[in-house]
Amino acid sequence: xxxxxxxxxxxxxxxxxxxxxxxxxxxxxxxGLMGVINLAHGEFLMIGAYAALTATQRGLPFALAIPxxxxxxxxxxxxxxxxxxxxxxxxxxxxxLATWGLSMIFYQLAVLIFGTVTPGIGMPQFGITIGRxxxxxxxxxxxxxxxxxLAFVYGLLTRTVYGMKARAAIQQPEIAQAIGIESARVNTxxxxxxxxLAGFAGAVLLPIVPATPAMGFAFVVKAFxxxxxxxxxxxxGSALTAIGLGGGASLTASFLTSVAGDAVFFxxxxxxxxxxxxxxxxxWRRRM
Amino acid sequence: xxxxxxxASLSMAAVLGAGPAHAETRIAAIFDLTGGLNIYxxxxxxxxxxAVESINAAGGVLGAPIKVVTYDAQxxxxxxxxxxxxxxxxxxxxxxxAGLTSSSREAIRPIARKANIPYFYSSLYEGGACDxxxxxxxxxxxxxxxxxxxxxxxxxxxxxxxxAPDYNFGTISARWIEHYARQSGAExxxxxxxxLTVTDYAPTIQKIQAARPDFVVALPVGANQTGFLEQxxxxxxxxxxxxxxxxxxxxxQQIVLxxxxxxxxxxxxxxxxxxxxPANAAFxxxxxxxxxxxxxxxxxxxxxxxxxxxxxxxxxxxxxxxxGPVIAALESGATFDAPNGPVKLEAGSHDxxxxxxxxxxxxxxxxxxxxxxxxxxxxxENEKCDLVAHPALAxxxxxxxQ
Numbered sequence: 001x002x003x004x005x006x007x008x009x010x011x012x013x014x015x016x017x018x019x020x021x022x023x024x025x026x027x028x029x030x031x032g033l034m035g036v037i038n039l040a041h042g043e044f045l046m047i048g049a050y051a052a053l054t055a056t057q058r059g060l061p062f063a064l065a066i067p068x069x070x071x072x073x074x075x076x077x078x079x080x081x082x083x084x085x086x087x088x089x090x091x092x093x094x095x096x097l098a099t100w101g102l103s104m105i106f107y108q109l110a111v112l113i114f115g116t117v118t119p120g121i122g123m124p125q126f127g128i129t130i131g132r133x134x135x136x137x138x139x140x141x142x143x144x145x146x147x148x149x150l151a152f153v154y155g156l157l158t159r160t161v162y163g164m165k166a167r168a169a170i171q172q173p174e175i176a177q178a179i180g181i182e183s184a185r186v187n188t189x190x191x192x193x194x195x196x197l198a199g200f201a202g203a204v205l206l207p208i209v210p211a212t213p214a215m216g217f218a219f220v221v222k223a224f225x226x227x228x229x230x231x232x233x234x235x236x237g238s239a240l241t242a243i244g245l246g247g248g249a250s251l252t253a254s255f256l257t258s259v260a261g262d263a264v265f266f267x268x269x270x271x272x273x274x275x276x277x278x279x280x281x282x283x284w285r286r287r288m
Numbered sequence: 289x290x291x292x293x294x295x296a297s298l299s300m301a302a303v304l305g306a307g308p309a310h311a312e313t314r315i316a317a318i319f320d321l322t323g324g325l326n327i328y329x330x331x332x333x334x335x336x337x338x339a340v341e342s343i344n345a346a347g348g349v350l351g352a353p354i355k356v357v358t359y360d361a362q363x364x365x366x367x368x369x370x371x372x373x374x375x376x377x378x379x380x381x382x383x384x385x386a387g388l389t390s391s392s393r394e395a396i397r398p399i400a401r402k403a404n405i406p407y408f409y410s411s412l413y414e415g416g417a418c419d420x421x422x423x424x425x426x427x428x429x430x431x432x433x434x435x436x437x438x439x440x441x442x443x444x445x446x447x448x449x450x451x452a453p454d455y456n457f458g459t460i461s462a463r464w465i466e467h468y469a470r471q472s473g474a475e476x477x478x479x480x481x482x483x484l485t486v487t488d489y490a491p492t493i494q495k496i497q498a499a500r501p502d503f504v505v506a507l508p509v510g511a512n513q514t515g516f517l518e519q520x521x522x523x524x525x526x527x528x529x530x531x532x533x534x535x536x537x538x539x540x541q542q543i544v545l546x547x548x549x550x551x552x553x554x555x556x557x558x559x560x561x562x563x564x565x566p567a568n569a570a571f572x573x574x575x576x577x578x579x580x581x582x583x584x585x586x587x588x589x590x591x592x593x594x595x596x597x598x599x600x601x602x603x604x605x606x607x608x609x610x611x612g613p614v615i616a617a618l619e620s621g622a623t624f625d626a627p628n629g630p631v632k633l634e635a636g637s638h639d640x641x642x643x644x645x646x647x648x649x650x651x652x653x654x655x656x657x658x659x660x661x662x663x664x665x666x667x668x669e670n671e672k673c674d675l676v677a678h679p680a681l682a683x684x685x686x687x688x689x690q
Contacts, residue, residue: 005498012490019488108322115583119653120514122546123522133497136522139490209487209515210544214324218487254491258482259454261491 004131013250018146020246024223026197032234039099042216043106048202049211069203077195110213120210231279235288313609316375318386323363327539335589339596349603368392376403382609410591414460416685418673425591427558429461430668432534436556437468444530445502446474453509454481489516503530521549547651559587559628571627636674639666
């Protein structure tokens with residue numbers, strides 16, 4: 001095995017894993033802090049992608065289109081929390097069913113509004129060369145984006161007043177209310193942040209995954225499994241599982257076939273859940 | 289509601305039966321109007337309605353307008369089986385136009401055979417479908433690839449890499465690529481079969497670079513696989529390696545792709561909107577008047593348009609919509625001046641002899657035609673499938689694995 005090939009394979013596997021992590025963080029936040037599995041997560045990704053696409057088509061630079069996408073998905077997320085999620089707290093399967101239904105509605109709305117094909121914005125045409133192999137540059141940039149996103153969310157939840165309130169409202173709801181934390185508002189905020197993170201992911205990944213009504217499906221299964229395998233310490237756990245499972249799958253795909261890559265992902269998921277039925281982080285002391 | 293509809297159609301049938309010989313002809317359309325495949329299904333359905341409208345405006349068939357029954361298969365295979373049975377048993381249609389994927393066609397084929405009504409399948413496909421009731425108006429893989437591989441080997445060189453979806457369209461097409469590569473003295477240096485859910489193409493990009501081909505035959509299906517083309521360009525591979533495809537553009541991928549990535553990619557199909565014929569100009573004018581011109585017309589839409597016209601002409605020629613005489617009329621050298629040039633239905637194979645176009649992507653989300661191969665026969669289908677000599681044949685031929 002030539003060293004240049006090995007280096008490109010390793011680098012691109014880390015970048016593939018980072019892309020999965022970017023798509024997963026929002027789901028992990030909502031599950032970790034609210035115990036809600038948002039099956040419409042993929043569609044929030046899609047909404048973020050379309051929001052960023054529409055903003056760039058209106059002449060906004062791509063870098064500014066990303067915050068626009070975040071704000072739009074956060075607003076929609078807040079509405080969804082107030083109208084649907086709030087009424088179903090503690091009913092895990094009912095929320096899954098409701099958000100699944102919501103995902104179909106969002107999907108079909110996207111078809112009606114944007115049609116089935118919309119122009120992409122294209123991938124910035126830069127790359128790097130290692131030996132006689134070259135790699136697209138933008139997917140490599142996602143390694144840094146994933147690291148920053150993770151650091152931001154971790155800081156938000158552990159170092160800010162909102163973060164403390166959010167954790168208190170979920171872990172000790174009655175005591176939190178007794179000391180004056182309005183848990184309903186905090187939860188709306190948390191869900192909105194989770195959706196905003198999905199919107200960010202959809203927008204930042206737009207050059208790699210073109211905006212289509214069905215784009216959410218591509219991510220939601222693996223993101224969902226990464227969160228489930230992670231277990232109760234959702235954020236750190238999901239970061240670990242997304243990097244491990246996603247990177248392992250990509251590595252396998254490079255040396256064998258993409259089918260083998262997917263097989264590794266799903267077999268490893270099953271094996272981990274067999275070894276750790278409550279998720280790999282079940283016995284961790286960390287909070288996030 | 290359903291039973292009253294049924295009764296209404298029964299009583300209508302009774303009235304019509306007692307009346308003059310001109311019974312109303314009913315045709316069924318089952319396409320994916322919602323779900324992931326509606327990129328194709330909506331246009332297929334639009335094309336059918338447009339064709340029926342123009343035929344009815346010219347007097348219909350057998351002196352009466354055609355009536356259309358429409359169902360949405362929702363991009364789900366089971367719905368095809370369900371609605372194909374519905375149109376046969378309840379709606380009692382005279383002909384069926386349906387399906388996009390090969391699996392949908394294989395689900396419908398036995399139902400049409402048992403009910404003994406003509407069934408038109410209108411999409412590019414892997415080839416080899418052979419059935420007395422089934423007619424295919426899209427191009428087959430061998431029909432497209434015979435032209436494309438020959439052209440690409442001359443243009444780029446003799447080393448070929450294949451990137452294809454991991455199901456029968458991809459795997460059978462890959463066998464044809466090997467076959468035509470050998471004929472042109474070229475060689476397949478690598479293959480990668482990808483599931484439709486894959487979004488990470490970095491491994492494929494590296495394998496391509498490791499194999500050092502002169503050109504890649506990419507057969508991306510669905511929105512995710514369009515991402516492959518974007519990554520191929522961004523990694524800089526487009527500068528040194530050609531990329532050709534039998535289905536790039538078939539779902540308007542050139543609109544999704546950025547101009548930078550799309551420029552210079554080679555598509556190959558029985559129809560591109562850029563085809564310059566009077567019939568195509570008239571067709572596009574009619575299409576734009578009804579549906580606007582935001583989205584380019586895809587080849588599957590033209591395949592449906594051609595199918596409806598071939599059937600209507602056959603009914604008028606036979607003087608009846610009954611299956612036996614209509615199939616006989618279709619097998620008697622049916623031709624049509626189609627938007628993609630003159631087409632001729634091959635009596636034995638029920639596939640279409642038609643032009644195959646090679647087109648190059650430009651930087652404005654469009655194509656320009658670089659080669660026209662006239663009257664390309666579905667050679668493999670004609671060789672294997674002779675439904676005139678063997679009317680009872682019902683098979684799906686595919687080339688042997690090498």
